Structure formats: C-alpha cells, structure tokens
Amino acid sequence: MKAEIYNPIERKNKKKKTKKIIAQILLYLAVLLVVLVVLGPYFWMVSGSFKSGLEIQAADVTKPELEPKWIPRKITLENYANVNKTVRMFDYFRNSMIISTGTMVLSIIISISAAYALSRFNFKGKNALAVGVASTQMFPGIAFLIPYFILFTFANKYFGIQLKNTYIGMIFTYTTFAIPFSILMLRNFLDTVPREIDEQAQIDGCSRGGALFRVIIPLSMPGIVAVGIYSFIMAWNEVLFASILTGRETKTVAIGILEYITAQQARWGGMMAACILVSIPVLVIFTSMQKQIIEGLISGATKG
Amino acid sequence: MSQKVAKKTRVIWFVLPALLCMTFVHVIPIIWGAYISFLDLDIYTLAQWTKAPFIGLQNYVQIFTSKFAVGQKYLRSIYTVIIYGLITIPVGYVIGMLVALLLNRKFVGRTLVRGLILLPYITPDSVAYNVWRFIFQARIGLVNKYLLRWGIIKEPVIWLVGERALYPVIISSIWKGWPFACLILLAGLQSIPLELYEAAKIDGASKMQQFWRITFPMLQPVTKTLLVLNAIWNFHAFNQFYILLGSDPGKAHVPSTFIMQEAFKNLHYGRGSAMAVILMLIIMVLTVFSLLVKRGGSHES
Structure with missing residues (x-):
C-alpha cells in the first residue's frame, strides 16, 4: 500500500496496465462485432434450412409469440430431403x-x-x-x-x-x-x-x-x-x-x-x-x- | 532473318485462341451492338434482321426526349446506379479501412478472423443475395423483427417492392463488398515500413496523426485503384438488383436490369442496344477520366 502511494513510477505503470487491459477488451469486442456482422446472414441461412416450411410461413414479426427465431423451434431435415x-x-x-x-x-x-x-x-x-x-x-x-x-x-x-x-x-x-x-x-x-x-x-x-x-x-x-x-x-x-x-x-x-x-x-x-x-x-x-x-x-x- | 520470321508465326499460334475468343465475344458483339442500336429491331424484325428498318438515331432520340416514358425511366436508372455507388463505395471503403486497421493489430485468432471476413466476398451472389432477400421479407424477416422490437417502426415495412427497394440492395451490397476493400487495404498496410511509425513515435505523433500523416498517404495508390475499379464496376451492377428485387425492380431499376427488360421482355432489341451503347460511353468517359486522375496523382508523389 505504501509503495503505491510513494512510488510514482509504479503507480504510473499500474495506470498504464489498466489502460492496456481496457484497450485489449475493446479490441476483442470490435473483432467480435465484425465476426458477428459477417456471420449473421450465414447463421440465418443455416437456421432457415433446418426450419419446417410451416414454421417459416407461420412466422409473424408483429406477434411476439410468432417472431422468426434464430434457433428453429423444431429442427427438421425435410428441406434437405x-x-x-x-x-x-x-x-x-x-x-x-x-x-x-x-x-x-x-x-x-x-x-x-x-x-x-x-x-x-x-x-x-x-x-x-x-x-x-x-x-x-x-x-x-x-x-x-x-x-x-x-x-x-x-x-x-x-x-x-x-x-x-x-x-x-x-x-x-x-x-x-x-x-x-x-x-x-x-x-x-x-x-x-x-x-x-x-x-x-x-x-x-x-x-x-x-x-x-x-x-x-x-x-x-x-x-x-x-x-x-x-x-x-x-x-x-x-x-x-x-x-x-x-x-x-x-x-x-x-x-x-x-x-x-x-x-x-x-x-x-x-x-x-x-x-x-x-x-x-x-x-x-x-x-x-x-x-x-x-x-x-x-x-x-x-x-x- | 528466317529464324525471326519463324518466331513471329509461332507467336501467333500462342495468342490466337485468346484472340479468337475475345473477337467473338467482345469485339464483334460490341461493334454489332452499336450497329443494332440504329435499327428498329424487335421480335417481328428479328427473324430477318438484315431487313430491319434503319432508323438512324431514332432510338437515341427516344431515350432523351421527355415524351417517351421509357427514355425517362432509363435516365432514372442511370441516376439510381450513381446514387447506389455514391453510397456503397465510400461506406464499403471506410468499413474496409477500419477493419483492416483492426486486423493489422495483434490478437489471438487473427489468422482465423482474416479468413472469416472473406466469406461474404467469396460467397456466390446468388446465395448471398437470396439470404438477404429472406432477411428483408416483410412478415417473416429479421430486419422488421428487430426494427419493431426496438420501436423504430410501428408496423412491418415492405422493403423489396416500391419506394424503399434501394435500401436493402445497398445494405446487402455493402455487406458483400467491403471485404474486398479490406483485403486489398490490409495488403497495403503490411507493405508500409514499420520504421516510419517508429520515427513518428519518437517525434511524439499521436495515433491519429500517424494515421493521417503516414498510413493514409501510403495507402493512396491502393485506394485509387480500388476506387477506380469500384466506380467502373458500379455501372455493371446487375446481380444484386436482379436477385433481391426480381426481373422488374420498378423504381429501383439500374441500367443493366432495365436494358435486360427492354430487350428480352419487351423485345425491343434496337432500343435496348442504344441504351447499352449509352451505358458503355458513360463507362468509357469515366475510365479515361479516372486514368488521367490516377496518372496525375502519381506524378505528384
């Protein structure tokens, strides 16, 4: 504790360290955002391919209980078949x-x-x-x-x-x-x-x-x-x-x-x-x- | 001497296949297309096209007179494609630049992410734009789902037909187009010598200053190439409009879709060719202009 107060160099280093950590977190968040934007449509494509025709057609954005979902309510292979x-x-x-x-x-x-x-x-x-x-x-x-x-x-x-x-x-x-x-x-x-x-x-x-x-x-x-x-x-x-x-x-x-x-x-x-x-x-x-x-x-x- | 002659004849054999292909698909059709644009060639005269009436500049006059709705619509399609390019090209460039700067830093999984961001670029147009078409559906689409949930709209918006049709095309084209800019810019970034940054750091330059004084100027050749290519290709735009909006995009027609409709649906081959010639002239002027700008720029530096 004492050292922290009396040693300005170490204090500065610590400040620098937290700044660095924040910068790192921001960097990874930015990368995550890019990856999500790139992959979003592919997730939607894959999820759509496993949904039944009924589920897709019955979806309705105006009704919260019928909103189109990222995860199929019931996974089906009928589209591939x-x-x-x-x-x-x-x-x-x-x-x-x-x-x-x-x-x-x-x-x-x-x-x-x-x-x-x-x-x-x-x-x-x-x-x-x-x-x-x-x-x-x-x-x-x-x-x-x-x-x-x-x-x-x-x-x-x-x-x-x-x-x-x-x-x-x-x-x-x-x-x-x-x-x-x-x-x-x-x-x-x-x-x-x-x-x-x-x-x-x-x-x-x-x-x-x-x-x-x-x-x-x-x-x-x-x-x-x-x-x-x-x-x-x-x-x-x-x-x-x-x-x-x-x-x-x-x-x-x-x-x-x-x-x-x-x-x-x-x-x-x-x-x-x-x-x-x-x-x-x-x-x-x-x-x-x-x-x-x-x-x-x-x-x-x-x-x- | 005889050896020289022999050599010459041999070169011909090497280039001949390529020359023949290009003559048949590029040279002859372009010249012929220019000729057709002076004919009143439609489905009735197509069977005996040599007898199709020669009407001089009539097709061109029709495009540029306000009496003819077709001409007005065509001019509007040129305007649309310019607006489309003025939005998609700069936005795609800025996103590509930001992500390139991001990916030029060191972090875990960088190689993987660099590969991932190329996905939109390599995905076939027919796949990518059909997925976006699904996303932009009014009642079952993702876009309306989130806009409604966040309270931005009150009821589902019809995106793909009518007034707003250009928005989904712009958004999905930006999504598909920025990785190419990013890839090229990233390669450019990696060719900038690190010593420049070290010298700037010693001089006490901030990150912002480093970008505007070193990175951006050093990327100028790449930037120019990118912008010139994009500006020319912008006028080729077809797939994104045809797949997202169908064969008749209505008010969001661009030259390629409009000519296609005029020639192959309304069967006015002559007038369609005249429109194609106008499109080519625009592109040629643009190319010459951008080459001059590019050359002027390189003399300065």
Missing part, C-alpha cells in the same frame, strides 16, 4: 459442374499460351494486346448480351450450330469472360520466373515447347491453380448470361436457385438448404487454396 423435389436442383448442380469444369480447363489452356507469349516473346502490338485484354474488363456484360444473343440465334439459323442452351456455348462464353483476368494474372506470374531458367533448359536440349511443359508450367503451378479456381468460381456464380442463354437442359445453380420462390409458393427453407449446397464447392475450393487466391487477387488489383 426435399431439395430436389420441386426444383431440379441436382440437374442444375450437374450442369454447373460441367460448365464450370469445362471453363476452368479451357481457360487455363488458353491463358497459359497467351500469357507465355506476352511474357517471353517480343512482338509488334504486344502492349496493344495487353491493354486490349485489360480493357475488356471495363465493359458491362449487358453491353454484349443483346448482340451476342442474336449472334447465337443466327449461328443456329444459318449454320445449324446450336449454341444457346448447350454446354459448349456456355463454356465458350464463360471462358472468354475468364481469360482477360487470367492472362494478366498468369503473365505477372510468369514474369517472376527468371528467363535464364528456360534458356538453360533450351541449352540442355529442350525445345521451346519442352521448356514450357517441363520447366515453366511446373514452376508456375500456383499461378495456374489460382487462374483455374478463378475461372471455375466465375462460371459457377455468373447470373446475367445464364439467365438468358441457358434453358431447361443447361440451367446453372445460380439461376436455378431462384425457382424455390414462385408467385404461388415461397419455399424459403428449401432455398436455404440449396444455398448451402451451392456454396459448398466454392467454399471447399477457396479454403483449400486460400493463400494462392489471395496472392493472385492482391497482385491482380495492385499491379493491374
């Missing part, structure tokens, strides 16, 4: 898988070769090409959609090529959406692989193509993975073109999910269960590759 019953969700899931995987593969192949040319060759119009590739990002999808739709109509009418409502048409469309960013991202990546390495490989008797496949591609695997994931997720999530160009046979999850709510019936529980199913591939891919994707995003945004 019936997820494919009224809406053909499994078909849409398969369509999305095929279209997204196709987009991923095609986009990787096309952007590797273009990025390789931009990174390793010197040719006329190289900068114009890079700028042209980047500038496509500027235009809104709706600006292409009308003429593109008519183009699809005429490809069918005059050449008999069915592109609307086909996997090929959608894969081709989405690949083109994915490649501008992919090319620029991979080019950045290839630029970090020293040229001496492929020169050395060529001296050791590799052809240029051999150097590409045996040396450069293995070295730029993280970049290729990031590009593949970006393309897959882009195709999985796209709404605008899917809403016009897909039909019964090719409808993707991003559009199909809207079918749970119709003018006649609102199946929110089913929709929330479907939302969880649709998120799974994206979340799995993302969490397993978090580091590469974030690096790619940051370098894309800061250099591009």
Whole structure:
C-alpha cells in the first residue's frame, strides 16, 4: 500500500496496465462485432434450412409469440430431403459442374499460351494486346448480351450450330469472360520466373515447347491453380448470361436457385438448404487454396 | 532473318485462341451492338434482321426526349446506379479501412478472423443475395423483427417492392463488398515500413496523426485503384438488383436490369442496344477520366 502511494513510477505503470487491459477488451469486442456482422446472414441461412416450411410461413414479426427465431423451434431435415423435389436442383448442380469444369480447363489452356507469349516473346502490338485484354474488363456484360444473343440465334439459323442452351456455348462464353483476368494474372506470374531458367533448359536440349511443359508450367503451378479456381468460381456464380442463354437442359445453380420462390409458393427453407449446397464447392475450393487466391487477387488489383 | 520470321508465326499460334475468343465475344458483339442500336429491331424484325428498318438515331432520340416514358425511366436508372455507388463505395471503403486497421493489430485468432471476413466476398451472389432477400421479407424477416422490437417502426415495412427497394440492395451490397476493400487495404498496410511509425513515435505523433500523416498517404495508390475499379464496376451492377428485387425492380431499376427488360421482355432489341451503347460511353468517359486522375496523382508523389 505504501509503495503505491510513494512510488510514482509504479503507480504510473499500474495506470498504464489498466489502460492496456481496457484497450485489449475493446479490441476483442470490435473483432467480435465484425465476426458477428459477417456471420449473421450465414447463421440465418443455416437456421432457415433446418426450419419446417410451416414454421417459416407461420412466422409473424408483429406477434411476439410468432417472431422468426434464430434457433428453429423444431429442427427438421425435410428441406434437405426435399431439395430436389420441386426444383431440379441436382440437374442444375450437374450442369454447373460441367460448365464450370469445362471453363476452368479451357481457360487455363488458353491463358497459359497467351500469357507465355506476352511474357517471353517480343512482338509488334504486344502492349496493344495487353491493354486490349485489360480493357475488356471495363465493359458491362449487358453491353454484349443483346448482340451476342442474336449472334447465337443466327449461328443456329444459318449454320445449324446450336449454341444457346448447350454446354459448349456456355463454356465458350464463360471462358472468354475468364481469360482477360487470367492472362494478366498468369503473365505477372510468369514474369517472376527468371528467363535464364528456360534458356538453360533450351541449352540442355529442350525445345521451346519442352521448356514450357517441363520447366515453366511446373514452376508456375500456383499461378495456374489460382487462374483455374478463378475461372471455375466465375462460371459457377455468373447470373446475367445464364439467365438468358441457358434453358431447361443447361440451367446453372445460380439461376436455378431462384425457382424455390414462385408467385404461388415461397419455399424459403428449401432455398436455404440449396444455398448451402451451392456454396459448398466454392467454399471447399477457396479454403483449400486460400493463400494462392489471395496472392493472385492482391497482385491482380495492385499491379493491374 | 528466317529464324525471326519463324518466331513471329509461332507467336501467333500462342495468342490466337485468346484472340479468337475475345473477337467473338467482345469485339464483334460490341461493334454489332452499336450497329443494332440504329435499327428498329424487335421480335417481328428479328427473324430477318438484315431487313430491319434503319432508323438512324431514332432510338437515341427516344431515350432523351421527355415524351417517351421509357427514355425517362432509363435516365432514372442511370441516376439510381450513381446514387447506389455514391453510397456503397465510400461506406464499403471506410468499413474496409477500419477493419483492416483492426486486423493489422495483434490478437489471438487473427489468422482465423482474416479468413472469416472473406466469406461474404467469396460467397456466390446468388446465395448471398437470396439470404438477404429472406432477411428483408416483410412478415417473416429479421430486419422488421428487430426494427419493431426496438420501436423504430410501428408496423412491418415492405422493403423489396416500391419506394424503399434501394435500401436493402445497398445494405446487402455493402455487406458483400467491403471485404474486398479490406483485403486489398490490409495488403497495403503490411507493405508500409514499420520504421516510419517508429520515427513518428519518437517525434511524439499521436495515433491519429500517424494515421493521417503516414498510413493514409501510403495507402493512396491502393485506394485509387480500388476506387477506380469500384466506380467502373458500379455501372455493371446487375446481380444484386436482379436477385433481391426480381426481373422488374420498378423504381429501383439500374441500367443493366432495365436494358435486360427492354430487350428480352419487351423485345425491343434496337432500343435496348442504344441504351447499352449509352451505358458503355458513360463507362468509357469515366475510365479515361479516372486514368488521367490516377496518372496525375502519381506524378505528384
């Protein structure tokens, strides 16, 4: 006690300590707030997916006893069991898988070769090409959609090529959406692989193509993975073109999910269960590759 | 010499696939779209589009004359998307900045939280906005539940139809958009040399001064890139409006949803194309302007 009164330094230290503790508490409270705001809608989604249709529809915000609750009154699995019953969700899931995987593969192949040319060759119009590739990002999808739709109509009418409502048409469309960013991202990546390495490989008797496949591609695997994931997720999530160009046979999850709510019936529980199913591939891919994707995003945004 | 020629032809093969794709999906449709905007192309003339009457600037004139309700509605949609951007972009930026500063401190579980905050960004639009649509339902939604409980409103508000439709879109887009800003700003924060802060501390600068004199100026390049990207992408806005408000958002139409309705529901392809061309011109002017600003800024520093 005495020391506290007579020793100003220790007193000061104590004051500093309590201040520090308060600062720590505030810090954790702020972090908690952020986490709650981020996770709130997900809690609501999960809770909704376990509620019975009756519970959701009977809820009424004006009556305290019928207020919508965070915890389901009675947990049910009916939404998961019936997820494919009224809406053909499994078909849409398969369509999305095929279209997204196709987009991923095609986009990787096309952007590797273009990025390789931009990174390793010197040719006329190289900068114009890079700028042209980047500038496509500027235009809104709706600006292409009308003429593109008519183009699809005429490809069918005059050449008999069915592109609307086909996997090929959608894969081709989405690949083109994915490649501008992919090319620029991979080019950045290839630029970090020293040229001496492929020169050395060529001296050791590799052809240029051999150097590409045996040396450069293995070295730029993280970049290729990031590009593949970006393309897959882009195709999985796209709404605008899917809403016009897909039909019964090719409808993707991003559009199909809207079918749970119709003018006649609102199946929110089913929709929330479907939302969880649709998120799974994206979340799995993302969490397993978090580091590469974030690096790619940051370098894309800061250099591009 | 012959080697050089051989090299040149080889480059073509590397870029050709990408070039072909972009020509078919970007170049040709844009040029063709500009041409269609001069035609009276609707569902009747679509079957023989070459015979669709060429009406010059008629489609454009209609958009800009007050007689035509369609034109007025389109101009209103441009106004709406600007208001939408003027709110969502700054708010998203400020939240992203505050959280980035928070996550730049040391605390237990930081890596986990840094991963968690990316969830809204990576969640598919169709999932995120449908969940928000559920949250904003009038009778069964969470928002009305809490507003009623706290006495802010007296009876349930209908959010997704009518006058107030823009609010739910703004709130859910901010929720989904700030993590991207935060991610980029956090990367920027980590690249600021710590010595600067140590020197400032020795000079007796307060935390606030440190932020405004060091952190904020050092983040300027990143900030500019973010704002330019967001300003351009803002005019692309479609998903959040289409999913939350449906194919006809009424008074909360933005250019993309309105053009979609005009072209694919009312089947006026010509007029829809004219609207799309106007939208593109706005974006182009904005891009050139922001590039100039960006370049001017970097010369100063």
